[in-house]
Amino acid sequence: MEKKKSGVNRRAFLKSGLVATGAIALAGTGAFVLDRATSGTRLRPDFLRPPGAIDEETFIYGCIKCGLCVQICPVQAIKLAKAGKGLAFGTPYIDPREQACDFSCDALQCVETCPTAVLNFKPFKDAGLAAVEQAAAEAGDDFTSVNPFEVQKVAMKQIVRMGKAHVNRDSCLAYKGEGFKGVSRGTNFKGIYRAPDTQDASASPLADKEFDREICDLCITECPIGETAIVQELDRNGRLVPRVLDGCTGCGVCVMICPTHETSIIVEPF
Amino acid sequence: MLKDYFSTGKNKEPLPPKSKDQLPHSIQGISYVEWRDAKKKNHKWRNIRWSVLLFMNLLFVFSYSFDLSILEGSLSGSRLIGFYLMDPFNALQLLAISSITGYVGMLTMNFWIGLITILIFWFIFGGRGYCSWMCPYHFLSEWAEKLHIYLVKKKKIRERSFNIGLKIIFFIGFLLLAVLTKNLVFEDLNMVGIVSKAMIYGPSLLLLWVVAMLLFEAFVSRRFWCRYVCPIGTTWSFVGKLSPLAIKFEHDKCGYCLECQKVCLVPHELWFVQRGKATQDVHFVGPDCTRCGLCVDVCPGDALTFAIKGASALV
Numbered sequence: 001m002e003k004k005k006s007g008v009n010r011r012a013f014l015k016s017g018l019v020a021t022g023a024i025a026l027a028g029t030g031a032f033v034l035d036r037a038t039s040g041t042r043l044r045p046d047f048l049r050p051p052g053a054i055d056e057e058t059f060i061y062g063c064i065k066c067g068l069c070v071q072i073c074p075v076q077a078i079k080l081a082k083a084g085k086g087l088a089f090g091t092p093y094i095d096p097r098e099q100a101c102d103f104s105c106d107a108l109q110c111v112e113t114c115p116t117a118v119l120n121f122k123p124f125k126d127a128g129l130a131a132v133e134q135a136a137a138e139a140g141d142d143f144t145s146v147n148p149f150e151v152q153k154v155a156m157k158q159i160v161r162m163g164k165a166h167v168n169r170d171s172c173l174a175y176k177g178e179g180f181k182g183v184s185r186g187t188n189f190k191g192i193y194r195a196p197d198t199q200d201a202s203a204s205p206l207a208d209k210e211f212d213r214e215i216c217d218l219c220i221t222e223c224p225i226g227e228t229a230i231v232q233e234l235d236r237n238g239r240l241v242p243r244v245l246d247g248c249t250g251c252g253v254c255v256m257i258c259p260t261h262e263t264s265i266i267v268e269p270f
Numbered sequence: 271m272l273k274d275y276f277s278t279g280k281n282k283e284p285l286p287p288k289s290k291d292q293l294p295h296s297i298q299g300i301s302y303v304e305w306r307d308a309k310k311k312n313h314k315w316r317n318i319r320w321s322v323l324l325f326m327n328l329l330f331v332f333s334y335s336f337d338l339s340i341l342e343g344s345l346s347g348s349r350l351i352g353f354y355l356m357d358p359f360n361a362l363q364l365l366a367i368s369s370i371t372g373y374v375g376m377l378t379m380n381f382w383i384g385l386i387t388i389l390i391f392w393f394i395f396g397g398r399g400y401c402s403w404m405c406p407y408h409f410l411s412e413w414a415e416k417l418h419i420y421l422v423k424k425k426k427i428r429e430r431s432f433n434i435g436l437k438i439i440f441f442i443g444f445l446l447l448a449v450l451t452k453n454l455v456f457e458d459l460n461m462v463g464i465v466s467k468a469m470i471y472g473p474s475l476l477l478l479w480v481v482a483m484l485l486f487e488a489f490v491s492r493r494f495w496c497r498y499v500c501p502i503g504t505t506w507s508f509v510g511k512l513s514p515l516a517i518k519f520e521h522d523k524c525g526y527c528l529e530c531q532k533v534c535l536v537p538h539e540l541w542f543v544q545r546g547k548a549t550q551d552v553h554f555v556g557p558d559c560t561r562c563g564l565c566v567d568v569c570p571g572d573a574l575t576f577a578i579k580g581a582s583a584l585v
Contacts, residue, residue: 009433016433016498023499024443031447031455054376061367061452062376064360065463066347067471071334080467083475089458090467115347115354115381116364 047087048094048252048269050078051101051160052111052119062118065090069110069119075192075203077101078110094162096252097263101162103224103251104194104203107153108160124156131155158225163250163267165219165230167242172264173216174232174241180216183207184259191256195222206257215240219254219265230254275580276511278556280541282549285521294525294571306527308570315563319403327406331469345404345466346457347384354384358509359502360457361385363448370449389509395561397510401496401503402535402562406469407461407480411496414488421489430491434538434558436498444501461495462502493535503560511557517565518577519543519553530565530574540565543573554579 050069053059069092070078077099081087092110094101107128111119128151135151136143169175185191185206192203211218220242223230228247235241242265250267258265290296295305329341330348342349346357361381368374392400401408421427444456457463461483464476487494496503510516519542526545531537536558542548554577565574 013433013435016436017439019432020436020439020443020498024440024447027444027455027459028447028451031451031453031458057452058371058373061448061454062364062373064347064357064364064454065457065467066343067467068343068347068349070471071342080471088453089476090463113349115356115378115384117376117378117381120376121378 046095046097046266047085048096048101048162048250048267050092050094050110050119051108051162051249051251052114052121052124053162054118054120059118060088060091062116063088063091064116066115067092068113068115072105072109072113073101074105074109075099075102094252096255096267098256099191100193100252100254100256102193102203102253103153103157103160104201106149107156123159127159128152128156157249158228158247160249160251161270162252163269164246164248165244165250165252165254165265165267167219167244168264168266169241171260171262172241173260175239177239178216179212179214180218180259181210181212182259183210184218184257193222193253193256194224196224196226197221211259216259217242218257218259222253222257224251224253225249279549279553284546284549285551287526287546288521288524294523302525302527305525306529306570309568312567315567319563320409322403323406323409326404327466327469330466334470344463344470345406346460346463349384353387354380355388355391356381356384357463357502358385358389359444359505360454360460360463362505363445363454363456366445366449367452367454371452392506392509393513394515396513396515396559397508397557398503398506398560399510399513399515400506401500402560405462405502406465408496408560410465410480410484411487411493414484415493417488418492422492427489432491432494432498434497434536437500437504440499441501441504456501460502461500496535503558507557510559510561514579514581515561516577516579517555517559517561517563518575518579519548519555520573520575521548521551521553523571523573524548525571525573527570529568529570533564533568535560535562535564 049056049059054062065080067080070076070080077094077096078092079095081089081091081093083089085093087093108121108124111121111124114121131151131154132146132148135146135148139146167175173180187207189207191206193206194200194203195209198204217232217240220230220232225247228245230242230244230248232240233243250269252267254265255263255267293302295302298305326341330344332338333341340351346360348355365374368377395403418427422429447455458476459479461480464474464480468474468477483495519540521542524543526543528543530543531540534540539556539558542553561576563576566576
């Protein structure tokens with residue numbers, strides 16, 4: 001009697017085991033397809049990973065998809081990828097055309113908050129400390145004039161590399177010799193940023209700001225990094241046009257602000 | 271003593287079953303049915319538990335939507351007033367992959383503190399207590415279970431149960447899958463994470479998967495995901511094996527009515543309530559128990575209670 005019972009149990013267990021193995025095999029196949037669809041390929045050129053993101057292959061398994069970076073971002077630039085975004089499901093990304101990273105959190109809170117270091121804070125921390133030390137050394141006896149927080153946050157945001165901006169010469173207003181007057185993305189646009197010429201601590205709506213430029217230079221004047229990232233210069237045809245330099249962090253503020261119907265400047269992720 | 275702490279007593283010789291005169295209803299001098307149905311409408315622990323569960327999950331939602339900064343993140347990984355908390359199976363998958371690729375050294379101190387804190391917390395509060403007191407899918411699944419029980423009672427469907435060892439296969443399988451594909455595969459199927467994130471960040475297509483599983487549980491196999499699949503629950507059951515907070519069973523108060531097994535998520539852990547099965551006067555419910563308290567609510571003889579394992583040895 002006892003023997004027969006265990007025989008039944010064994011059969012039930014084998015049956016259950018078969019069900020489980022099948023289910024896992026199915027999940028595995030799904031994961032393989034997902035893996036093929038996401039990793040290896042580069043990010044879509046219009047999407048960026050948040051600042052400090054490590055290589056994509058490690059990012060995909062290192063990111064636990066908790067969303068802490070999403071929650072801490074004061075301008076809500078970071079979103080979790082839903083199905084069909086061409087990104088590993090649930091991983092964070094920035095769509096700079098909708099809402100760019102403007103560093104108005106005063107440098108890299110999303111990176112600092114990441115528990116698995118797929119947004120890796122260490123290089124920023126090191127750069128910030130090194131800059132403070134250097135500034136203090138340069139100031140010498142006058143070191144009280146150095147604001148360490150200012151120095152640190154500037155140094156930290158300068159080494160961000162989400163990508164690099166590229167100008168589309170066919171549609172860029174400056175290349176056509178045109179200016180821009182008005183609200184750059186329309187009055188219904190939801191995006192916010194902290195303009196370089198403001199003293200405010202927080203970001204304000206782009207829709208509230210009116211521009212009037214003889215030659216369009218919004219990507220240059222509104223860049224949160226400044227002259228190490230993008231400058232205005234005369235090209236061979238004597239036009240004043242934007243030129244992106246190696247100091248570009250790929251934050252995408254220029255992409256968000258570009259007034260042409262389709263953006264004339266894009267950030268290509270590295 | 272340590273041996274007693276971990277022993278279930280299952281391999282011992284059973285105690286002789288109580289005679290009719292020794293059963294609680296005879297002692298009280300009432301009919302068996304009257305005794306059995308006395309606590310049918312008692313939902314004390316369930317109501318406390320649902321309140322805690324909803325409060326915690328709404329705290330996640332409100333922390334984000336109203337910028338309260340109390341409980342940030344989601345059930346996959348969070349921060350409670352600045353202290354990190356990690357989902358243990360998520361962490362386990364990540365550790366399995368990253369110890370092979372060498373990424374493990376890059377993980378932050380916050381990650382390790384978060385993982386250890388949550389393990390200690392649920393060690394104190396009973397391992398799979400996470401499931402019934404925190405997991406939002408568990409809450410939804412309880413409603414699917416009500417429908418399932420109704421359909422079985424009306425003989426519309428028949429009960430389909432599987433071997434409980436399935437969950438170990440799934441646990442190992444999902445870990446292997448993570449390592450082989452270098453991807454947190456389970457996180458894309460994870461009911462807890464999907465429901466938690468849908469509440470906090472807005473619904474996604476993956477909610478269809480949750481609905482499909484709820485329908486499967488309602489019409490095919492009762493509590494399929496929680497009982498046989500969820501590796502997060504399995505991870506917590508390992509913690510629950512060590513945990514001192516458990517449901518205590520006292521044989522002398524039991525009337526063999528089996529009402530507790532009928533409401534239980536893991537009835538195999540209540541094996542000792544059947545006539546002639548108990549081997550000790552006092553048993554503690556095993557590691558799969560979610561400390562949900564449904565059995566405590568329903569037990570007419572108060573033979574099942576929340577208790578601290580090993581407390582009597584200490585006093």
